[in-house]
Amino acid sequence: MNPLKPLLGALLGAQIALAGTPASTDQPYRWRPVAIVGGGFVSGIAFQPAVPGLAYARTDMGGAYRRDSATGPWQPLLDGLPLKDVNLMGVESLAVDANDPDALYLACGTYTNPLVPNGAVLRSHDRGRTFQRTELPFKLGGNEGGRGNGERLAVDPNDGRVLYLGSRLAGLWRSTDSARSFQRVDAFPDSAWQRHESDGPPPSWGGSDGKATINFVLFDPSSGTRGQPSRTIYAGVSVVGRPGLWVSRDAGASWQPVPGGPAQHRPMRAALASDGRLYIAYASDPGPHRMKDGSVWRHDPRTQTWADITPERPSAAQPFGYATITVDPTHPQRLLASTAGRAKGDELFRSTDGGTTWQSLFATARFDAAAAPYVADTHLHWLYDVKINPANPDHALFTTGYGGWETLDLTAADKGQPTHWRVMAGGIEETVALALHSPTQGVPLVTAIGDYSGFVHTDLDKPAPGNPKPPFFGNTHDVTGAERAPEVIVRIGHARDGGKNLGYSLDGGKIWREPKTVPAGATTGDGFIAVSADGKAWVWTPKGALPHVTHDRGDTWTAVQGLPVGTRVIADRVNPQRFHAMALFDDQLFTSNDRGLTFTSRPLALPDGPVLRAAAGGHNRSDRGDDRGGQDRLYATPGREGDLWVAAFHGLYRAGDGKAFKQQPGVDEIHAFGFGRAAQGAKEPALYLVGTVSGRYGLFRSTDAAKTWQRINDDAHQWGLILQVNGDPKVFGRVYVGTHGRGVLYGDPQARAGAGNAARP
Incomplete structure (x- = not known):
């Protein structure tokens, strides 16, 4: 950066339309902190x-x-x-x-x-x-x-x-x-x-x-x-x-x-x-x-x-x-x-x-x-x-x-x-967001926060009434919920005071419970958690350990068959019987049709060939970004059974149920990826992406299944490293951004930004 120019830039408004890539135009947004x-x-x-x-x-x-x-x-x-x-x-x-x-x-x-x-x-x-x-x-x-x-x-x-x-x-x-x-x-x-x-x-x-x-x-x-x-x-x-x-x-x-x-x-x-x-x-x-x-x-x-x-x-x-x-x-x-x-x-x-x-x-x-x-x-x-x-x-x-x-x-x-x-810290937001969950009904947002027990945000502009507990976490690693049963929310983390490393709510985050047991290998509460579309099956992959599944809210756990150690699992957003998983660097895609008990594999077969393993770079970073971010992960499309996206660090891919993956043009690099409510009249959910599109870095939104993208942040709102992004399934255009040290932000298109939390589709 030129030392003779201001570090903080002004809003960019120019349109980019490079040959062979989707157009990228700016959509003005208003950004506010999610109050922690x-x-x-x-x-x-x-x-x-x-x-x-x-x-x-x-x-x-x-x-x-x-x-x-x-x-x-x-x-x-x-x-x-x-x-x-x-x-x-x-x-x-x-x-x-x-x-x-x-x-x-x-x-x-x-x-x-x-x-x-x-x-x-x-x-x-x-x-x-x-x-x-x-x-x-x-x-x-x-x-x-x-x-x-x-x-x-x-x-x-x-x-x-x-x-x-x-x-x-x-x-x-x-x-x-x-x-x-x-x-x-x-x-x-x-x-x-x-x-x-x-x-x-x-x-x-x-x-x-x-x-x-x-x-x-x-x-x-x-x-x-x-x-x-x-x-x-x-x-x-x-x-x-x-x-x-x-x-x-x-x-x-x-x-x-x-x-x-x-x-x-x-x-x-x-x-x-x-x-x-x-x-x-x-x-x-x-x-x-x-x-x-x-x-x-x-x-x-x-x-x-x-x-x-x-x-x-x-x-x-x-x-x-x-x-x-x-x-x-x-x-x-x-x-x-x-x-x-x-x-x-x-x-x-x-x-x-x-x-x-x-x-x-x-x-x-x-x-x-x-x-x-x-x-x-x-x-x-x-x-x-x-x-x-x-x-x-x-x-x-x-x-x-x-x-x-x-x-x-x-x-x-x-x-x-x-x-x-x-x-005295009003206005200071310095948390690290490790996961963001916006239920299909109920509260706007639930956050998994490093060093804390996470938060249930009933009002984005007011601090949550306290840490959700039991259990009380010293670090929350992941949080998610059920697509068709939004009252079911599950979070994992490092429990303090002898508690379990998993907590769940059956009423949208008001009351929290601990399971009777946790799976073998879940000693620190890290890894990833997946919840079936109906909320009745949970698959927990502790970091470096074998995934386990429970069908009785943690009374018992069963080792998952057919998955390598440490494999992150996601739930299908429509069919409660189905889960999906990916081993990107081993070129494997996995599917379960029995509520996560067993998985079968097939080649991932990305069109541009296998992906080389990341090289370590220190401080959670590699040559493929920060390993706590949303890149190099598999995502399931809301409202479409078996419809999957691979948000790889080097590009974006999509495959219909059982179909081959196709690379989406213009996406050069990804650091975070998520879905939000579809635009009025649109058949596809909104997509949100942090990375480089058409040679330009920023936070982008697509309302037409990645055919075109709009940059929705500006040079004054970049926040260093962004780890997570997720749209709100209840409010079109609203997006949540989880940063590495600048807390969680939420953005609304400026045309209705003044509506605040009351905004509805």
Whole structure:
């Protein structure tokens, strides 16, 4: 992408009609989030001190957000990132310029894996409405270990042209032209950040966890004057057993370790008070996973003294660390510090005397989860950033693994009164959709969500009343239902608290039950589930295991005959006796006519020949896309018995009952595929496809069985990686989009988008 052009494009309206391929024209759509609220790790927050209420948030894999008022909704900033730039959806760090209210900088890059592209800094001078891009010669790890540390990117408060960026793998970098370019700071010694044996064994999760990454950069604004670079700069390095805090007192020309500081833990985050004192949170591990020990320290640069001000000491019986500490911008001795990794939920501590004494806030706090009821089932965790609003000392926010909380009466704690907290993540949608089910009658949508128990969405614009249970899932892998008995819905996932790995509803998602048993091999609740058209037969294929079928709602299970291990099965949408399955890379198609007990095979025989097996690419990806997506799968047509589609990564194929597959022209690549209600007067259901049609990538709809396609998204609505797409069988034109980190979206043609959930065919 040209760095001189805005990252987020405008709506495209040109018609494409290439020779020998179906025409592709744009259909304007209105896009809105399916309200879950939060759902992922908000890893950092920054207030813009020059504009009361203006704030930004970063996430580990779902982009960045802006909040224009102190308690308003968050607005997504990176929805325009296309699939080819999905690595930039993980935001490693963010920074604002205290003297430029419109400036925003994002250091983007999700993984340091050798197979992914390098990171980039996105710079904006209109509060994130448009961006320009600066490529970096190294990788960033926005979704790796230590992603809640920071901030690694910082703007000099005296000279906005100067930025520093601490990397994971390549040392310290500086820009002197407002992030248009970066140069390595060779004066920062390699020995400060390169890993060696004294750092101990590397943590076991998260890519660059084991590297001695530079966690934060801080400028001392009192060390310079406006228009000239600050002289004093601090850098925190994630090391143990040697100095973790470094300082430059000559605007970055030279660097020295700050003497006398703690070396038994890693510096995580730091805050510089207006009186010059430096506060640092330390932990044994980078986080957010696993934590054994930690502490909080205060450093006075004027006297070069250190003080251990740890609020509560971890122990072998209750191990934890400290994730962050923050200072009230209006009062240098008012502090907040958060724990990391406490088994029964983390804690937020408050001090009004510079850390000499502390009080626990959560012991008396009141929490209101009305804005996201599901969070009531999730303990407080991953409090890796806490901020106090510089325009209001009563307003504070802290992040969590599912969004975050905020209070408007923080100083009540100073009077011995409880603080009140509410969900602050309105507008943030950061879930990963693993499956979407829109029943033929009843609720609009049921979602299978990574890390959660899934949701039954009775109103697309309001959060679900909570997680469906029993069972309560820590991860939902698949959900589906019966075409002719829409009240039957079945979901599979990883059950918590000793529950079964399958749940089912017989009333459209109102009441959920567990089966008596689950099949052999279903130990983690993953794989795929299929439900016959009448809802009476369920076929479960656990990942890497033999498919099993039940005809009595899980009282008993029988091993399916005639299918290879791990074969995904789908139900015929008309005949309850029939199931279908495919082994794409073995060129086999399978059919069952006895409710899934036995399958017979025949050659798949795609017209362009057998398909080669995918080559692994890391992070669930291969040379045929993300293996959680909708490509390389078999689909059954609604309303037509035995009518099948193969949505292969490299093309689209269709076969009538018992007929040979025919390739559909113009489809070059598929990442997701699904059906929706037919257009008025049409004989075929609407088709929805994410991929490349006529050489153009996007989200497409066809109302004439793939003869022609319309692109229904635009360049401002691309959401990085899309894993799932499915139309609503009740409302023509409505489509659901499941993304990798930007939640679930739903779209309606603009002509009737204002009808909302009340829209009917």
